[in-house]
Amino acid sequence: MTTGTERRDSAPAPTNPDAGTSSRSATPATRPASKNHQASGGGGSVRQRASLKVRFNRDRSLVFMALPAVILLGVFAYLPMLGNMVAFQDYSPYVGIPDSPWVGMENFSRVIADPEFWLAVKNTLVITAFQLVFFFPIPIALAMLLNSLVNPRLRAGIQAVVYLPHFFSWVLVVSVFQQIFGGAGLLNQSLRANGWQAVDVMTNPDTFLFLITSQAIWKDAGWGIIVFLAALSAIDPAQYEAAAVDGAGRWKRMWHVTLPGLRSVIVLLLILRLGDSLTVGFEQMILQRDAVGADASEVLDTFVYYTGVQNGDWSYAAAAGLIKGLVSLALILAANKVAHIFGESGVYSK
Amino acid sequence: MSATTTKPRLRPERPAWYEEPGRMAKTVKVVVLAAVVLAVLGPLYTIVLTSISSQATITRAGGLVLIPGEITLAAYQQILSGGVVTRAVLVSVGVTATGTLLSMVVSVLCAYGLSRPGSFAHTPILFTLLITMFFSAGIIPAYLLVSSLGLINTYWALILPSCISVFNIIILRGFFMGIDRGILDSARIDGASEWRTLTQIVLPMSKAVTAVIALFYGVGYWNAFFNAVLYINDSAMNPLQVVLRSYVLQGVSVPGQIDVGDGAAASPALQMAVIVLAMVPILLVYPFVQKHFTKGVMIGAVKG
Numbered sequence: 032m033t034t035g036t037e038r039r040d041s042a043p044a045p046t047n048p049d050a051g052t053s054s055r056s057a058t059p060a061t062r063p064a065s066k067n068h069q070a071s072g073g074g075g076s077v078r079q080r081a082s083l084k085v086r087f088n089r090d091r092s093l094v095f096m097a098l099p100a101v102i103l104l105g106v107f108a109y110l111p112m113l114g115n116m117v118a119f120q121d122y123s124p125y126v127g128i129p130d131s132p133w134v135g136m137e138n139f140s141r142v143i144a145d146p147e148f149w150l151a152v153k154n155t156l157v158i159t160a161f162q163l164v165f166f167f168p169i170p171i172a173l174a175m176l177l178n179s180l181v182n183p184r185l186r187a188g189i190q191a192v193v194y195l196p197h198f199f200s201w202v203l204v205v206s207v208f209q210q211i212f213g214g215a216g217l218l219n220q221s222l223r224a225n226g227w228q229a230v231d232v233m234t235n236p237d238t239f240l241f242l243i244t245s246q247a248i249w250k251d252a253g254w255g256i257i258v259f260l261a262a263l264s265a266i267d268p269a270q271y272e273a274a275a276v277d278g279a280g281r282w283k284r285m286w287h288v289t290l291p292g293l294r295s296v297i298v299l300l301l302i303l304r305l306g307d308s309l310t311v312g313f314e315q316m317i318l319q320r321d322a323v324g325a326d327a328s329e330v331l332d333t334f335v336y337y338t339g340v341q342n343g344d345w346s347y348a349a350a351a352g353l354i355k356g357l358v359s360l361a362l363i364l365a366a367n368k369v370a371h372i373f374g375e376s377g378v379y380s381k
Numbered sequence: 382m383s384a385t386t387t388k389p390r391l392r393p394e395r396p397a398w399y400e401e402p403g404r405m406a407k408t409v410k411v412v413v414l415a416a417v418v419l420a421v422l423g424p425l426y427t428i429v430l431t432s433i434s435s436q437a438t439i440t441r442a443g444g445l446v447l448i449p450g451e452i453t454l455a456a457y458q459q460i461l462s463g464g465v466v467t468r469a470v471l472v473s474v475g476v477t478a479t480g481t482l483l484s485m486v487v488s489v490l491c492a493y494g495l496s497r498p499g500s501f502a503h504t505p506i507l508f509t510l511l512i513t514m515f516f517s518a519g520i521i522p523a524y525l526l527v528s529s530l531g532l533i534n535t536y537w538a539l540i541l542p543s544c545i546s547v548f549n550i551i552i553l554r555g556f557f558m559g560i561d562r563g564i565l566d567s568a569r570i571d572g573a574s575e576w577r578t579l580t581q582i583v584l585p586m587s588k589a590v591t592a593v594i595a596l597f598y599g600v601g602y603w604n605a606f607f608n609a610v611l612y613i614n615d616s617a618m619n620p621l622q623v624v625l626r627s628y629v630l631q632g633v634s635v636p637g638q639i640d641v642g643d644g645a646a647a648s649p650a651l652q653m654a655v656i657v658l659a660m661v662p663i664l665l666v667y668p669f670v671q672k673h674f675t676k677g678v679m680i681g682a683v684k685g
Binding site: 113196 | 395396397398399400402410413414417418420421422424425427428442443444445447486487488490491493494495497500501502503506509510513515516517518519520521522523524525526528529541542544545547550574575576579596600603604605606607610611622623625626629630631652653656659660663667668671672674
């Protein structure tokens, strides 16, 4: 045990043999504030082992630096996790969480029996699957196309343009689509001018899947290429050269050099996407719900929002949200497991 | 192969083994890339142009303007001379500036604090951050929390819940970890505290990545829409995105749109002007930060 900790402590030592000496000599002279910290922070660590105390004294500035972020996460990420207990209550905002009656799993059984919930699940999964097929490959293809350009300035220029829509808000993206494809938009304006019938794109529930996927592509497909370009630039040009010398044409090089080079990034992004299966364009849906109706646009997140915040059925919505969060967690862990089985590193290792 | 390499018109960047594409392949490439660029810039062009076109030009075009006609800034004068849009712009600017500053301070400090594996409590703190990337509590508890903290109808509700992005911290941390230990150690030998090392050595070396992260945060605050729908009930406090939604997507009339008197701006121009206002800050900052994307994001992605 002792040897284990010693070895761990000595691991960074080769790079900072002078760090110890410097902190010993520099602390009293250059850290006038350190006495206050020692009074408050040092008292707590007296009962710890000496090595921990030494490490705390050495690193306390680093710990204090990380503290504001930890506090913010504690309040705005971890407290709400506890707040999910309302899913097991019959919560009323007038009574508050402490005094609301506990109802066990009742909310969950109500959710499971609710056809509206399953409609939201179905819509969510259909959208995810559709975008996996029609959105996911586009950045890969675009990145390979850009990578094949030899003129660096042209390449940088096109990158700058295609990244841009990623930084627009969903309100803006939907507004732009409204102006181009809406009833009074550019498309219908020119159709009418040429005597054609106007088409109904923005409010048609039957084509909604295509509409939201096009919006997602317009907004984020360009930004998606950035990771693939990074992976492509990491491929050793000597591999291409060797392949070309061995007589491989451009398609063979793409298959045997480029795609293997992208493999781990593709797997990583697939895992992230699968783990996120239950999250699809929340703002995008809310913005267009009035236009196409709830049947086409209701996804899990909007279901939670409308049943909870809009209709005041807090506990019921929290139960649905909790199911979503837990299934998402299971999905990302499972996807990561599969990646490990295939020998990829995944989101996290080990 | 050797024949292509000796061609005099060959550009120097093209490696010797990389054959010139055929005419067909070249045409396909040019057409695809031109279509992509046009798909992004085309809509923006016509929206900006319509926002600065006069009523007569818009009527002649039948809606959106593709060919520049008479240019006027009347729409902008009208929406920026006080009223709902002006107030929303001020709200959005204020929230974005305050929020970005706060986010950057907290994130840079945290990323630097976590940039030395093996330091005290390094792993527990890192895990505290990372867990939130895998499990999020959901809308309902988040709303209940903000409401029980009394933040409903305050601008803090637009800032605090989205103040830190763990992803951004990980990118910053990845960059800080890549800084040569020797430089930091020599600073310490010279008696610099961690705070001084951060502000006077690490930050000046990390301008590119901090600029990119600041842009990410700033864009996040500027674009935030749902937070405002959820937490703000007072329409006087609405940020620009909510106002944009009501004018362009929900068909609410832009003030002044109804009484089209003399000199009043055309109503499509007013709508377009609100759209343009929502993208102007991004268009202003983007060119300066854009060139750092690959550097900043790449290093963070590789390390993270």
